[in-house]
Amino acid sequence: MRDVSILTIARGRDAHLRNVIRGLEAQTVRPRELVIGAMQSEPYTDLPETSFPIRQIHITRPDGELPLASARNATARAAEGEVLAFVDVDCIPHPEFTADVWNACAPGRGLVMGEVAYLPKGATEAGLDFARFERLGVRHSDRQAPPPEWLRQCDDYRCFWSLNFAMHREDWARSGGFDEGYYGYGGEDTDFGRTLEYRGIPIWWLKGAKVYHQYHEHCMPPIHHIESVLRNAEHFASRWGERTMGHWLHAFHMMGLIDNAPDGLRILREPNEADFALCRQTGDMPYANSRRVLDKLEPSLDSEAERRAAAERGEAWMSSVAAE
Structure with missing residues (x-):
């Protein structure tokens, strides 16, 4: 042993x-x-x-x-x-x-x-x-x-x-x-x-x-945990001066679920079945992936590089006011 x-x-x-x-x-x-x-x-x-x-x-x-x-x-x-x-x-x-x-x-x-x-x-x-x-x-x-x-x-x-x-x-x-x-x-x-x-x-x-x-159904980004994601993102900011989970926050924002208010992140509405359908892992997916959802939320961008750049801009914006 x-x-x-x-x-x-x-x-x-x-x-x-x-x-x-x-x-x-x-x-x-x-x-x-x-x-x-x-x-x-x-x-x-x-x-x-x-x-x-x-x-x-x-x-x-x-x-x-x-x-x-x-x-x-x-x-x-x-x-x-x-x-x-x-x-x-x-x-x-x-x-x-x-x-x-x-x-x-x-x-x-x-x-x-x-x-x-x-x-x-x-x-x-x-x-x-x-x-x-x-x-x-x-x-x-x-x-x-x-x-x-x-x-x-x-x-x-x-x-x-x-x-x-x-x-x-x-x-x-x-x-x-x-x-x-x-x-x-x-x-x-x-x-x-x-x-x-x-x-x-x-x-x-x-x-x-x-x-x-082992396979199990999951949502990514994790809209079924939106409240704790926001709370923990702010806790991270209180410790390190910036938020984490920026790609999730960016996706939540693009879906109209959250906003970046002067006093911190806030939930605008609860996820509905259309949101879950967008984010839910299905039986043909070995794993869930936020990139797949972000690509669907950014259909007007022409290339993968442009979509990734947009996601990075969104992450930076969501993190930029963390310590304010």
């Missing part, structure tokens, strides 16, 4: 969680433990049998909002392993996952981000078949390909994505963990990446430590 604690946070998603556990039981090197940050009052039951211990910690909020940052911190505090590997509940680890993160995470190295392949709808219905997952899984168009040289430093903290990352516990302690002023959906990842940059803790792309993202 290599001394790796696997940490995941979840609310619902019982079937996804069971597949994660089955993936961990299939590891060539077993993890020390799985710690589940259950963002619900009831424990998960009928979980698969494992050769390693599973512990559940319950983290909830009175308002029912998702305590994503708090839950990740709580699982890290409870973990006993030397290496902390955070895996989202919809991500099935490749059989070499534990061995890969153990080999990559040394004291002082910083944070490593493993590979992610997105599975189409129905890919897990027949059980775990990693050869099939490898054939079917695709890389997200907004994510960098894995480096051929095993590790490559990432120079842009905004690339950090919490669905699959690992750190030696000494580096985790240096980071201070996720800021718990974020709750609900959005912003805590970018804040954590910014904190790492501020504290001089490097971020690395890793070839390996692969996970397979």
